[in-house]
Amino acid sequence: MSITFNKVNYFYQMNSPFQHQALHDINLEIKDHSFTAIIGHTGSGKSTLVQQMNALLKPSTGFIDVDGRQITADTSNKNLKVLRQHVGMVFQFPENKLFEETVKKDVMFGPLNFGMGEAKAEAQAIKLVKEVGLDSDILERSPFELSGGQMRRVAIAGVLASDPQTLILDEPTAGLDPRGRNEIMELVQKLHQEQGKTIILVTHQMEDVAKYADQVIVMDEGQVEKIGSPQEVFSNIEWLQKHHLELPQTTQFAISMQKKGFSFPDHLPLNEDELAIELAKQIDVEGSGELG
Amino acid sequence: MDKFIFGRFIPGESWVHKMDPRAKLLISFFFILLVFFANNVMSYVLVFAVLISSILLSGVSLGFFIKGIRPLLWLMVFTVIIQILFGAGGHVYWSWGWISITQQGVISAVYILLRFLAIIMMSTLLTLTTQPLQIADGVEELLKPLKKIHFPVETLALMLSLALRFVPTLMDEATKIMDAQRARGVDFGSGGVKQQVKTVVPLLIPLFVSAFNRASDIAIAMEARGYKDGLNRTKYRELRWRKQDSISGLIYVVAGVVLLFIRN
Numbered sequence: 001m002s003i004t005f006n007k008v009n010y011f012y013q014m015n016s017p018f019q020h021q022a023l024h025d026i027n028l029e030i031k032d033h034s035f036t037a038i039i040g041h042t043g044s045g046k047s048t049l050v051q052q053m054n055a056l057l058k059p060s061t062g063f064i065d066v067d068g069r070q071i072t073a074d075t076s077n078k079n080l081k082v083l084r085q086h087v088g089m090v091f092q093f094p095e096n097k098l099f100e101e102t103v104k105k106d107v108m109f110g111p112l113n114f115g116m117g118e119a120k121a122e123a124q125a126i127k128l129v130k131e132v133g134l135d136s137d138i139l140e141r142s143p144f145e146l147s148g149g150q151m152r153r154v155a156i157a158g159v160l161a162s163d164p165q166t167l168i169l170d171e172p173t174a175g176l177d178p179r180g181r182n183e184i185m186e187l188v189q190k191l192h193q194e195q196g197k198t199i200i201l202v203t204h205q206m207e208d209v210a211k212y213a214d215q216v217i218v219m220d221e222g223q224v225e226k227i228g229s230p231q232e233v234f235s236n237i238e239w240l241q242k243h244h245l246e247l248p249q250t251t252q253f254a255i256s257m258q259k260k261g262f263s264f265p266d267h268l269p270l271n272e273d274e275l276a277i278e279l280a281k282q283i284d285v286e287g288s289g290e291l292g
Numbered sequence: 293m294d295k296f297i298f299g300r301f302i303p304g305e306s307w308v309h310k311m312d313p314r315a316k317l318l319i320s321f322f323f324i325l326l327v328f329f330a331n332n333v334m335s336y337v338l339v340f341a342v343l344i345s346s347i348l349l350s351g352v353s354l355g356f357f358i359k360g361i362r363p364l365l366w367l368m369v370f371t372v373i374i375q376i377l378f379g380a381g382g383h384v385y386w387s388w389g390w391i392s393i394t395q396q397g398v399i400s401a402v403y404i405l406l407r408f409l410a411i412i413m414m415s416t417l418l419t420l421t422t423q424p425l426q427i428a429d430g431v432e433e434l435l436k437p438l439k440k441i442h443f444p445v446e447t448l449a450l451m452l453s454l455a456l457r458f459v460p461t462l463m464d465e466a467t468k469i470m471d472a473q474r475a476r477g478v479d480f481g482s483g484g485v486k487q488q489v490k491t492v493v494p495l496l497i498p499l500f501v502s503a504f505n506r507a508s509d510i511a512i513a514m515e516a517r518g519y520k521d522g523l524n525r526t527k528y529r530e531l532r533w534r535k536q537d538s539i540s541g542l543i544y545v546v547a548g549v550v551l552l553f554i555r556n
Contacts, residue, residue, distance in 0.1 A: 017302065077479075078482065084474070084476075092468075097494075099493060113477025113478060158476065162476070
């Protein structure tokens with residue numbers, strides 16, 4: 001289930017004095033079972049971009065191909081359910097969109113809308129609440145009694161319950177404490193690795209990009225500035241600064257080490273593991289040199 | 293939400309944009325009064341001449357006014373039909389039982405339609421050319437005399453400006469919630485009536501929750517900064533009555549006097 005953008009332009013409030021172009025000539029491909037991170041500073045068009053992928057917004061010109069199904073400006077608003085079931089979307093602060101009396105009903109809402117049977121939807125709810133790391137006795141409680149972090153998990157479970165093949169997450173860890181952030185990201189990683197879901201993650205957390213993504217899309221002013229592996233994107237430091245993007249913390253740390261005389265011959269490490277391996281290698285070399 | 297025109301401000305530099313909000317409010321009320329005094333062809337011509345020249349002076353394109361009418365279209369159609377069917381007097385064109393179409397009925401239907409149009413277009417002109425907070429400031433200033441009888445003018449103005457301030461925020465919020473529910477398979481605006489009513493719940497409950505949360509946040513923030521009412525606060529933006537305001541007012545008063553002469 002790959003997603004391809006073909007010369008996509010998008011205007012907000014077309015043909016009014018408020019018209020404003022949010023996406024300029026987007027061409028890109030997101031492969032099956034890949035983990036794509038979309039980065040860029042606020043207002044760069046990240047959210048607009050991902051909302052095109054399940055036809056919440058439709059391209060003003062150009063087209064998007066989602067698994068052989070084309071979305072153009074003329075795509076009718078009807079019969080989009082199949083598409084939206086396949087491409088699940090977790091919005092920013094999804095906990096603000098809960099509404100049912102009980103957690104179970106809220107998680108079942110999506111599957112029922114997509115035509116899943118009552119019994120199966122209930123089974124999904126029970127399964128998913130466990131999968132996102134919540135106790136099953138939460139099922140009968142009101143979502144409004146829960147803590148913020150728990151509510152967010154319930155909301156994510158509500159999207160996962162429809163069993164989407166592709167999962168879009170728009171800043172899923174915003175406003176969570178470090179532990180909550182880690183737990184959500186581990187969950188996303190598990191969905192990617194164990195269930196082979198295609199993940200599209202919009203984020204400001206460069207550490208997460210470096211740790212999990214295999215493709216990075218950099219957006220700036222509605223344009224795709226760069227597509228590549230995290231390695232390629234994080235290698236050019238001046239370029240990143242020009243686009244107001246940060247480096248992952250580990251890479252920043254490695255750069256300060258470089259200034260003190262350390263060298264990283266292959267490439268700058270992007271996460272703790274890479275840094276540790278690189279350091280071990282060098283210490284080892286020096287150590288064995290002394291011995292010999 | 294793109295089609296929603298009521299209460300939206302369109303920036304501009306025209307004569308109308310630059311007028312004092314108090315002047316615009318007073319003129320609008322005066323105009324609405326005039327509309328109710330008009331009762332023959334000549335007086336309606338006068339009313340619309342004044343209205344259309346004001347609109348032209350504002351430099352806002354006519355399309356916005358037509359969009360502004362759309363939400364009230366059904367109300368207008370309904371009123372016109374009632375007038376045509378039940379208005380009595382004059383020549384009878386057609387009748388069936390106690391329903392009849394008469395000359396008077398048709399005439400008064402046309403007049404009512406014109407009144408509707410004039411009033412809607414004038415209030416659209418006011419909101420299109422005046423920022424919501426300016427309107428709130430204008431209302432506050434105009435109500436000031438009521439303070440003498442211990443009417444809580446400042447509180448009312450605060451409520452009004454808070455409410456106006458949060459219209460766009462809540463609209464944004466509503467759009468976001470609708471998108472999120474659409475992604476979970478809700479079809480807004482399709483299916484039968486029962487289906488449609490069902491889709492309101494997943495929109496309204498989160499919207500109410502967020503509105504209440506926001507309200508309590510604001511209350512706490514205001515309290516934290518020591519807000520109290522009745523302290524005779526000064527304003528960052530002071531309203532200034534200029535020559536243009538007096539001239540515009542005068543033109544409307546003259547139009548009003550002329551109208552009194554030409555009406556039956």
